Amino acid sequence: MASEKDSGYRKNFSLIVTFIVLISLVFVLSLFLAFNFSKKNIENDFVSAKANVLEESIKPYNDFFLNKLQEISFYNGYLDSATATRFVDTILRDYPFVSKVTFYDTEVKNIKYEGYGVNAGDFTIGMKNVYQFGHDVPKDSIKIFGEDETRHLLKPGDFNTLSLKLITFIQKLDTTKVPSPEELFSNFTNVQTNRIDYFNIPSFELLKTYKRMVTTKLASNPVYQLDMFSFELDQTKIKIKNTRPLLYQDVRIEPISYDPLVTSSDNITGEITLGGPFSDYKLYFISSKSFVKKEIFSYFLPIAAVLFLFYGVLVLVAFLIYRNLNVNHKMFKLQYDFVTNLTHEFKTPVSVIKIAGNNIKSATSLTQREQQLYGKILDEEADKLNGLMNKLLAFTQIENKAITLNRDEINIEDFIESTIEVHKLKHPDFDFTYEIYGFKTFIADPVLLGSLFDNLAENAYKYSNEGQKKLHITARLIKDKVVLRFKDAGIGIPSSEINNIFKKFYRIQNRYNQNGSVGLGLAFCKELVNFMNGEISVRSTVNKGSEFKIVLPYINN
Structure with missing residues (x-):
């Protein structure tokens, strides 16, 4: 019986060892796969997270282009030099990438303009005054053109380009349909490399009047106010917001044609175009492989910790099973020995009592000495049995606190x-x-x-x-x-x-x-x-x- 129990115990122990070996192999394989997954994920992040860095870095520009520019239209062309100065000051303060601003105080007339301007028939967009603003603009050079001045520093190329674009739009305008905001914005704006030119957008009713002025000489000879701003931009003043500093070791703005002469195999690089007026430039990303490896490990270690915790739980369960099997095996052995020895302890006095009883039973007569001897034997063996039973009973009572x-x-x-x-x-x-x-x-x-x-x-x-x-x-x-x-x-x-x-x-x-x-x-x-x-x-x-x-x-x- 004991050998069968030992055999079962050894079999169970072998199963536990096999189980631990298997989960250890699975654990090692899981760590390997988790590391490869982490590496692949970080490598993909290196490619995909560039867009997020770009988005955060040009967010101020997007706010300027989509929101601030359109504030010009709120003035309906009636900006003067003082109001324009205050408006430009907020732009130069809030948008450091704007390096210089030129303000064109403009009129739209129904007569051919003799000064600086653009004509289409009797429709004319002409300049009254031009001002320039910027951190590097001398105070005596703020006004660069005026109708009453002969000295000027005016280069009207940007003004003429956007004016021609506006006149072309007015000539093609369908007065039966209101143009969309996107259509108006694109035709009143001219985006060039490091420059944005913008006319304030008039109402649709005024646009219809402009349309009539292109084709007809109106008797009233109307004059309308129009404002144009030209913003010179500096890409070097764009503040790069590295949203993944643990992934991108260095991010800088480079020309779109930039290509390092020496590319180290120890580095990982990437790039993404800035777009818009900065389309000739790109964000250039570079990280050493050792730098990226730190990010891989920072991603991998929490996964490894979870795997290790799960592995530890399984090993603990296996250990507890083994311990219980071991305890059960020892308990079985103790109980087996107890039953065997207890049987022997009882068997010896019982055998002596039985022998003495048979001798008494078979004897035809007993001498007084024999009676005393057998009586003593029976008494001693009965005391042994009684003492053994009392010990067992007392042990149980004390153990259960029953006395x-x-x-x-x-x-x-x-x-x-x-x-x-x-x-x-x-x-x-x-x-x-x-x-x-x-x-x-x-x-x-x-x-x-x-x-x-x-x-x-x-x-x-x-x-x-x-x-x-x-x-x-x-x-x-x-x-x-x-x-x-x-x-x-x-x-x-x-x-x-x-x-x-x-x-x-x-x-x-x-x-x-x-x-x-x-x-x-x-x-x-x-x-x-x-x-x-x-x-x-x-x-x-x-x-x-x-x-x-x-x-x-x-x-x-």
């Missing part, structure tokens, strides 16, 4: 003397000595204390060689504690077994246990001491003896 702890006054000297007398009668070769220090009486349960003394005395006798069957008992009062020491000269306990001797059903394998031992003696002692709110410990040296130390609370009347 009440009695508190009687005990004279320690008388108690030790009585213990010595009992064991000297049973074992005349047993050498007993004792010492008492610091007290004479204390309160304890005499039955439980007697069982404790008896078990330790029996062990001292049983596990000692002939001529060495000695026991020295010391009773000492130390700081409100009764300290009892039982020192023998027996065979001792190996250090590897010290932690096991107080376990139930546990037996040290030696020649003294070959004839049967239930393995309850010291476990019973530990339960007794615990029940009396005390502590028990042991020190032992092989072939020199053991010393059991018991500490009990000192209670006195």
